[in-house]
Amino acid sequence: MIKNREEQLDAGILEVVDRYPLLKLWGKYMQRASSYSHLFKWDNFPEPQNKKFAAWRKRRIAAAQSELGYLGYMISYPILAFELSDGCSVGCWFCSFATKKLKGILDYNTSRDYFRRIVQHCIDLFGKEQAGMALPYYRTEPHDNPNYIDFLKDFEELTGAVLCTSTAVGDDISWVRQLLDYYKRGPYPWPRLSVLSVDMMNKIHDAFSPGELLHAELLMQMRENPRPKVAGGRILKEIDGLRGKQDITDKRKLRVPQGTIACTSGFHINLVNRSIQLFSPCYTSKKWPYGYRVFDVSRYNDENDFPQVIQAMMERSMPLSPPLDKPLRFRDDIVYRPTEDGFDLLTPNQIHYFKGKEKYGPLGELIAAGDRTYAQVYEQLVKEHGINPIIIKTVVQRLFDGGFLDEVYYYKGDDKYEHRGTEQVSANGCYE
Numbered sequence: 047m048i049k050n051r052e053e054q055l056d057a058g059i060l061e062v063v064d065r066y067p068l069l070k071l072w073g074k075y076m077q078r079a080s081s082y083s084h085l086f087k088w089d090n091f092p093e094p095q096n097k098k099f100a101a102w103r104k105r106r107i108a109a110a111q112s113e114l115g116y117l118g119y120m121i122s123y124p125i126l127a128f129e130l131s132d133g134c135s136v137g138c139w140f141c142s143f144a145t146k147k148l149k150g151i152l153d154y155n156t157s158r159d160y161f162r163r164i165v166q167h168c169i170d171l172f173g174k175e176q177a178g179m180a181l182p183y184y185r186t187e188p189h190d191n192p193n194y195i196d197f198l199k200d201f202e203e204l205t206g207a208v209l210c211t212s213t214a215v216g217d218d219i220s221w222v223r224q225l226l227d228y229y230k231r232g233p234y235p236w237p238r239l240s241v242l243s244v245d246m247m248n249k250i251h252d253a254f255s256p257g258e259l260l261h262a263e264l265l266m267q268m269r270e271n272p273r274p275k276v277a278g279g280r281i282l283k284e285i286d287g288l289r290g291k292q293d294i295t296d297k298r299k300l301r302v303p304q305g306t307i308a309c310t311s312g313f314h315i316n317l318v319n320r321s322i323q324l325f326s327p328c329y330t331s332k333k334w335p336y337g338y339r340v341f342d343v344s345r346y347n348d349e350n351d352f353p354q355v356i357q358a359m360m361e362r363s364m365p366l367s368p369p370l371d372k373p374l375r376f377r378d379d380i381v382y383r384p385t386e387d388g389f390d391l392l393t394p395n396q397i398h399y400f401k402g403k404e405k406y407g408p409l410g411e412l413i414a415a416g417d418r419t420y421a422q423v424y425e426q427l428v429k430e431h432g433i434n435p436i437i438i439k440t441v442v443q444r445l446f447d448g449g450f451l452d453e454v455y456y457y458k459g460d461d462k463y464e465h466r467g468t469e470q471v472s473a474n475g476c477y478e
């Protein structure tokens with residue numbers, strides 16, 4: 047049940063607001079945004095029914111909250127993102143995902159059954175309500191697929207979920223009308239229109255009444271508009287990454303911009319080129335130019351091997367406890383700072399304190415060095431520092447569960463991954 051914010055306000059404030067009807071109306075209008083954010087808040091949904099996936103996603107959410115600050119608490123962390131196209135025909139100058147040119151779309155007439163079977167597999171793997179925590183596009187433009195709304199309807203029929211839509215093609219009035227029509231059963235906060243020019247804005251306002259656009263969001267994305275952009279993807283070069291410019295050890299001087307536009311923490315499935323990434327939001331950097339980390343990549347042939355491929359990714363990349371043979375190091379956004387009785391971990395948005403010299407002193411140094419596996423660190427701490435192995439494992443598990451440790455085991459830098467199977471996928475989800 048969504049709480050009425052107005053009811054929570056002090057009577058004195060309400061009395062003052064009553065004297066200004068326009069202000070009151072504006073407040074009511076703005077209230078809808080907070081209602082939506084409650085509706086789609088990540089912890090209002092059940093966990094994925096696979097235990098490994100649920101634990102992995104909890105760690106990723108903890109990591110994103112530590113790294114992204116306020117934004118990390120606002121995003122909804124859907125577990126799935128489907129692409130119904132490969133590439134994008136629009137080519138926005140600010141594209142945070144630097145999406146490549148449109149190469150193909152999923153044909154509804156020939157692939158409807160394939161689409162529905164993939165969705166059904168996701169329901170079987172994660173649960174029906176959980177599979178509804180999805181995006182029907184991620185780094186593509188919905189408008190590129192002429193049957194986009196038909197796919198939305200199929201998805202809704204199978205999962206019960208009404209999915210979101212953002213589009214940068216607001217000047218196709220008939221398309222926007224179809225979207226408004228689909229969402230009118232709401233209110234839903236969609237469609238969201240990226241308005242690319244003043245001409246486009248005028249066209250939208252000429253075509254629709256204020257009432258028709260009441261719940262649609264219009265984002266002014268013109269070059270000359272002061273609306274800040276997340277400087278990733280296509281405009282990453284202009285600022286040399288977000289992290290590169292900051293001294294996160296001096297919080298007084300730090301002004302932290304929005305770190306990413308990514309939100310999904312789970313599987314990114316391109317239904318056209320049949321690639322799958324396991325990814326989660328992070329602070330945009332040169333290493334992660336699209337604002338998400340990629341933990342695993344794979345590929346499926348068709349709807350028949352799809353569930354096995356997903357299962358295999360969950361098995362190898364979502365351990366419940368730290369994998370002994372993998373490197374033990376901090377997340378790559380973290381700056382380690384030793385203290386007299388332990389250590390601090392600094393992220394772009396906050397400081398985490400770990401106190402207790404015996405538990406944290408030598409452990410912090412070894413993790414910060416980042417050149418040993420979990421097993422080697424455990425052995426060294428027992429042999430050289432005489433620390434009780436149960437305490438070590440408990441403390442490391444705590445760091446692991448808190449999302450402080452690096453779990454990217456396959457990324458090799460420069461957009462390359464350790465060879466996996468017969469294909470190679472780059473960080474932007476394209477097969478090389």
Ligand code: SF4
Nearest residue numbers: 134136137138141185
């Ligand atoms: S922002 Fe969206 S519409 Fe624009 S180029 Fe990127 S994917 Fe395409």
